[in-house]
Amino acid sequence: MMPANELPVAPGPHLWKGLSTRAIMLWVIVALLPAAVAGMIFFGIGALLTILTSVVFAVGTEWVCKKLRNRPFVMDYSAVVTGLLLAMCIPATMPLWMVAVGAIFAVGIVKEAFGGLGHNIFNPALGARAFMAASFGVEMTSWYFDGVTAATPLSKSVPWTGNMLSLLIGNHAGSLGETCTAALLLGGLFLIAMKIIDWRTPVAYILTVACMALVLGANPVLYIFGGGLMLGAFFMATDYVTSPVTHNGRLIFGIGCGIITMVIRKYGGLPEGICYSILVMNAVAPLIDRFVRSRPYGFRKVVKNAA
């Protein structure tokens, strides 16, 4: 017997917060813009071209991959974030075809080959950065500022002599979007205030770097503001897909990133260790989640058996 007056039926809950994946990605882009604009001011038109190339090729690659896999292409802006982050962690003077290759690698290999958004193990922008550092070693470490070759503040051969204020403003050599610490800090705090990202990862990361620098007898201010730490801690280590979902897991993730970063910076051959430290921690993020979740649940199990 069918009821005469059927009603539409949808599963509960019948409300939605309304903050979609797309909206989150748009907010991340908004938060990245101040630092990107600062990069354009300091590094000129080359920075703008690098960003545009990277974003266009990242989105284009996503579209092609979705078509090849016969999946619907949904413009959720995650590829824009990837392209923007990639452009911001490489020098503004990179030849544009290298930027394009990097963007294609980021989305095509690091992200889509694993199944697209939500399934990738490594942060696409950082994976591509590592790939570019291995492939185009010279271009990736050629820093220019004001038209002349310059050393980054963390360079091992040339000690940093500039003042601390320029570290904050960002008018020194470095990657496109990592130099203007003030703008990155602004964007990062904005995301935390919006509850888009969890404060635990960046705070744990930065504090660990500061403590390690103090213990190892280095200048913590230089190590916090001189390299890509702000960009990495606020925008890359907090990447949802490749970081743990639990609170304690995120703390461990941040601390691990900080330790590896400082070990690379102090004892490794590279001046900068953000990229590889986050990539290494990306790989263990699922393990961290598995490890931390066993403890609170053990407690509940006892309660359940008693009841």
Place this chain on the structure above:
Amino acid sequence: VATAKAVYDAVYLGKPFIERIITVTGDVKEPKNLMVRFGTPIKKLVEYCGGATVAGAEIIMGGPMMGIAQFDQNFPVTKGTNCILVKNPRVFAESDCINCGRCVDCCTMGLMPTLYPKLVKKSRYDECRAAYVDNCVECGACTFVCPAGIPIVQYIKVAKRELARRAVKK
């Protein structure tokens, strides 16, 4: 409170539990709190409040989070009914989980709701049990916040039902 009132009625007035106050709200012309006899069809309540103001609205018995949409307008009010909500159905446009952890943050039972849809899609129900899916109270908070629009509660219900079915078989 409603239960205390019912106890008072029964003990002091000798009145059996035949009616209760029900909130009728949502997309109706005049939302009201009504004293309603059990057995009244929900259609009558919605009509009494001026009818639905949107076309194709669902009638939900219960609140917006845990309420269940009714398929029959003649369904009666029962002693467990506290609210009738008239509302446009929410359309679930499910996309991939991005691991943001919002469901983990808001879970009232301290579970990891992010796991269940992934496991249910692969029919790995035993792992759902190992992740304490039975402790879920189906409050719907995870599904409310999910940016990917995944109906997590529905996946959890599937897992629970399947596990219960297996338990009966044994």
